[in-house]
Amino acid sequence: MQTGGTEVAYLKSIQECEIISIEQIAPQIFDMWVKNDVLAAQARPGQFVHIDCGDATDNFLRRPISICDVKSNAVRILFEVKGSGTAALACKKAGDVLDMLGPLGNAFTVLEQYRRPLIIGGGIGIFPLYLLAKQFSEAQVFLGFRCCERVVMEQDFKNVAKELHITTDDGSYGYHGYAVELLERKLAAKEGDIIYACGPLPMLRATKALAEKYNVKCQLSMEQRMGCGIGACLVCTCETTSKGANHYKRVCKNGPVFWSDEVTLNG
Amino acid sequence: MADLRINIAGVELENPVVTASGTFGFGREYGEFFDPGELGAIAVKGLTLNPREGNRSPRIAQTPAGILNSVGLQNPGVENFIKFELPDLKKHSAKIIANMSGNTIEDYCSMADRLSGTEVDMLEMNISCPNVKQGGVAFGTDASTVHKITSEVRKYAKKPLIVKLSPNVTDICEMAKAAEAGGADALSLINTILGMKIDIHTRRPVLANNVGGLSGPAVMPVAVRMVWQVASAVKLPVIGMGGIMSAEDAIEFLLAGASAVAVGTGMFKNPMLPVAVKNGIGEYMDQNNIKKVSELVGAVRVYE
Numbered sequence: 001m002q003t004g005g006t007e008v009a010y011l012k013s014i015q016e017c018e019i020i021s022i023e024q025i026a027p028q029i030f031d032m033w034v035k036n037d038v039l040a041a042q043a044r045p046g047q048f049v050h051i052d053c054g055d056a057t058d059n060f061l062r063r064p065i066s067i068c069d070v071k072s073n074a075v076r077i078l079f080e081v082k083g084s085g086t087a088a089l090a091c092k093k094a095g096d097v098l099d100m101l102g103p104l105g106n107a108f109t110v111l112e113q114y115r116r117p118l119i120i121g122g123g124i125g126i127f128p129l130y131l132l133a134k135q136f137s138e139a140q141v142f143l144g145f146r147c148c149e150r151v152v153m154e155q156d157f158k159n160v161a162k163e164l165h166i167t168t169d170d171g172s173y174g175y176h177g178y179a180v181e182l183l184e185r186k187l188a189a190k191e192g193d194i195i196y197a198c199g200p201l202p203m204l205r206a207t208k209a210l211a212e213k214y215n216v217k218c219q220l221s222m223e224q225r226m227g228c229g230i231g232a233c234l235v236c237t238c239e240t241t242s243k244g245a246n247h248y249k250r251v252c253k254n255g256p257v258f259w260s261d262e263v264t265l266n267g
Numbered sequence: 268m269a270d271l272r273i274n275i276a277g278v279e280l281e282n283p284v285v286t287a288s289g290t291f292g293f294g295r296e297y298g299e300f301f302d303p304g305e306l307g308a309i310a311v312k313g314l315t316l317n318p319r320e321g322n323r324s325p326r327i328a329q330t331p332a333g334i335l336n337s338v339g340l341q342n343p344g345v346e347n348f349i350k351f352e353l354p355d356l357k358k359h360s361a362k363i364i365a366n367m368s369g370n371t372i373e374d375y376c377s378m379a380d381r382l383s384g385t386e387v388d389m390l391e392m393n394i395s396c397p398n399v400k401q402g403g404v405a406f407g408t409d410a411s412t413v414h415k416i417t418s419e420v421r422k423y424a425k426k427p428l429i430v431k432l433s434p435n436v437t438d439i440c441e442m443a444k445a446a447e448a449g450g451a452d453a454l455s456l457i458n459t460i461l462g463m464k465i466d467i468h469t470r471r472p473v474l475a476n477n478v479g480g481l482s483g484p485a486v487m488p489v490a491v492r493m494v495w496q497v498a499s500a501v502k503l504p505v506i507g508m509g510g511i512m513s514a515e516d517a518i519e520f521l522l523a524g525a526s527a528v529a530v531g532t533g534m535f536k537n538p539m540l541p542v543a544v545k546n547g548i549g550e551y552m553d554q555n556n557i558k559k560v561s562e563l564v565g566a567v568r569v570y571e
Binding site: 012013014056060061083085228231253 | 290295297299300320321323324327328330331332333334336338483484532534535536537539
């Protein structure tokens with residue numbers, strides 16, 4: 001809008017999102033598509049939506065959920081039921097309308113000079129990696145799960161990855177062991193020119209160490225309990241290091257994606 | 268059309284809606300959702316003399332009808348604020364309230380002196396932050412200390428001085444009177460109530476700081492009660508806050524005696540909340556044939 005000759009643009013607003021479908025695909029894991037043109041048009045891999053999960057008494061805080069996939073006018077999110085917020089989300093039905101902010105956060109950096117990515121995810125950390133993997137024709141993807149019944153999105157990733165490796169901690173499906181072990185084999189064979197990772201902290205620490213050992217660029221997507229989700233309240237910090245000094249950056253605004261040499265992962 | 272303007276210690280606010288310190292940063296983020304010029308005033312993130320990194324994460328926990336936070340005054344320091352944040356804040360019509368925290372009385376005096384030479388409209392002395400080890404709430408829970416720090420800072424404050432009171436006291440009126448006697452121009456209350464949440468599975472506190480400040484609707488009845496008590500006990504104007512989620516909540520504070528209200532934690536639920544509160548107050552006034560918002564201030568009809 002024009003006001004007094006200066007252009008005023010309010011870039012963000014609350015997005016009303018009608019649920020197209022919601023389906024439980026594994027124990028405690030739900031797969032949801034919501035209709036929203038703005039989110040679909042703007043979402044980039046690694047960004048998230050901040051979802052109002054219900055009334056202020058039981059669910060005061062919004063829940064940050066990463067964007068898994070996008071099509072023309074809809075966005076796909078997957079989530080695990082962990083607390084009251086995600087439990088409330090899991091009870092929603094197709095046709096219900098959710099109030100979301102987004103897309104929020106930065107995104108994975110996808111550069112022309114790095115076209116052979118090694119993408120590693122663990123547990124529910126794999127969800128934002130799907131939209132990322134779709135950006136490449138030569139993505140090698142490593143997904144780690146606790147056990148067979150937790151394995152999700154295998155066919156989705158198979159459709160977009162050049163290679164897909166599934167691992168389970170207990171060996172009940174795929175490779176018996178951690179996804180980072182397979183990642184290291186590829187790095188040792190000089191495959192891949194950049195690493196992208198999202199998953200539990202021990203996986204991120206191991207991935208950061210491998211990136212340093214093999215001198216490969218690496219981006220990590222971080223998780224933290226959030227408040228406003230837009231960078232104002234300073235509760236979701238990530239310890240970063242620069243020129244020997246440590247600083248807390250905001251996961252919601254400066255992240256959730258950070259270069260691995262930027263973060264300390266001290267927890 | 269209702270007249271929402273309100274005068275606080277000689278500063279005229281376009282309307283009585285303020286954003287509470289610590290919830291609104293320096294206005295940039297929520298400024299992407301609405302025009303900060305819609306606000307009566309912006310209380311900026313709590314400033315310290317030097318930059319502070321704050322506490323370890325997690326810094327937030329959800330509780331019934333509210334949250335606990337333990338940010339610990341992460342901020343860029345008063346000089347960076349003046350250089351990089353204040354010029355953009357002053358592009359809006361909203362008045363700017365610089366919120367100050369310190370470890371020593373001297374810290375507060377230095378900041379009051381420095382900020383008095385800038386374009387900020389008011390100073391808010393935070394003697395009620397529960398999340399820092401030195402200073403903070405320690406200054407705000409003893410009446411003689413409240414009096415001393417207020418009278419010392421008063422000497423350096425060339426702008427209206429607001430003292431932000433802690434609810435973590437036995438008698439908040441005693442603190443309010445001490446601030447008034449020390450030379451405060453206005454009071455703001457309440458800051459957060461010290462709380463704790465424990466994860467029974469890990470047997471660990473959810474917050475890395477173990478304890479934190481409670482805010483949100485859970486604290487509102489306490490806040491309304493304290494505003495009413497304080498507004499009845501002193502002559503100073505009061506900025507009331509604590510759990511406001513709607514215009515109706517804000518009107519409760521006005522009736523209890525607040526001249527202005529601050530919206531804070533509620534924005535995490537609804538980023539447009541300050542605008543909704545402002546518009547809702549206007550509608551209530553129109554419906555009830557109230558011409559000036561000052562007519563509502565302290566207008567609660569209490570039982571004898």
